[in-house]
Amino acid sequence: KAGVTQTPRYLIKTRGQQVTLSCSPISGHRSVSWYQQTPGQGLQFLFEYFSETQRNKGNFPGRFSGRQFSNSRSEMNVSTLELGDSALYLCASSFWSGVGETQYFGPGTRLLVL
Amino acid sequence: EDKVVQSPLSLVVHEGDTVTLNCSYEVTNFRSLLWYKQEKKAPTFLFMLTSSGIEKKSGRLSSILDKKELFSILNITATQTGDSAIYLCAARPDSDMRFGAGTRLTVKP
Numbered sequence: 270k271a272g273v274t275q276t277p278r279y280l281i282k283t284r285g286q287q288v289t290l291s292c293s294p295i296s297g298h299r300s301v302s303w304y305q306q307t308p309g310q311g312l313q314f315l316f317e318y319f320s321e322t323q324r325n326k327g328n329f330p331g332r333f334s335g336r337q338f339s340n341s342r343s344e345m346n347v348s349t350l351e352l353g354d355s356a357l358y359l360c361a362s363s364f365w366s367g368v369g370e371t372q373y374f375g376p377g378t379r380l381l382v383l
Numbered sequence: 384e385d386k387v388v389q390s391p392l393s394l395v396v397h398e399g400d401t402v403t404l405n406c407s408y409e410v411t412n413f414r415s416l417l418w419y420k421q422e423k424k425a426p427t428f429l430f431m432l433t434s435s436g437i438e439k440k441s442g443r444l445s446s447i448l449d450k451k452e453l454f455s456i457l458n459i460t461a462t463q464t465g466d467s468a469i470y471l472c473a474a475r476p477d478s479d480m481r482f483g484a485g486t487r488l489t490v491k492p
Contacts, residue, residue, distance in 0.1 A: 312471060312485075314479060325478040
């Protein structure tokens with residue numbers, strides 16, 4: 270099976286712009302979660318989608334939004350970028366089995382805001 | 384406020400040693416606790432724990448959860464240099480997910 274893919278892998282934007290990141294989960298996985306990782310704040314949870322519905326949401330401002338399509342692919346959007354949005358954005362797809370949940374992370378999109 | 388605290392923050396051991404990493408949590412409406420290993424790339428999922436006292440095991444790694452005392456431990460036996468990484472735990476309350484700062488483990492040959 271192909272792993273979780275994220276595009277683009279690297280991105281440079283300027284303050285005030287907006288950005289859309291894409292995540293394709295492993296085939297058959299219906300849950301996609303997004304995370305932000307920075308040296309200062311560590312790993313933080315953004316949101317989780319399951320079957321096109323946002324199921325959980327972390328403590329991020331409304332500038333951060335996401336969606337999931339019927340094929341389980343997900344996008345996250347950050348509007349009005351700020352310097353502090355520079356980070357590694359990770360997505361993970363997951364499935365549930367008898368032993369619980371298993372997650373697989375994509376390689377991440379590294380965003381630099383200038 | 385929900386929080387997750389990992390200890391120690393860093394640890395240096397020699398190959399063959401056994402290590403125990405700690406994760407304590409205070410979250411509202413706790414659902415599960417997860418462990419990850421992160422090297423120089425994206426995290427790798429290790430375990431998800433929901434029930435107290437049931438050990439999850441994968442090779443030399445094992446983990447257990449204590450919901451009464453609000454902590455979890457990750458054990459690594461017979462450590463190898465390839466175990467060098469940052470180990471992260473995360474607690475899931477109702478609709479969020481809180482990560483600890485991680486334990487940086489260095490295994491020397």
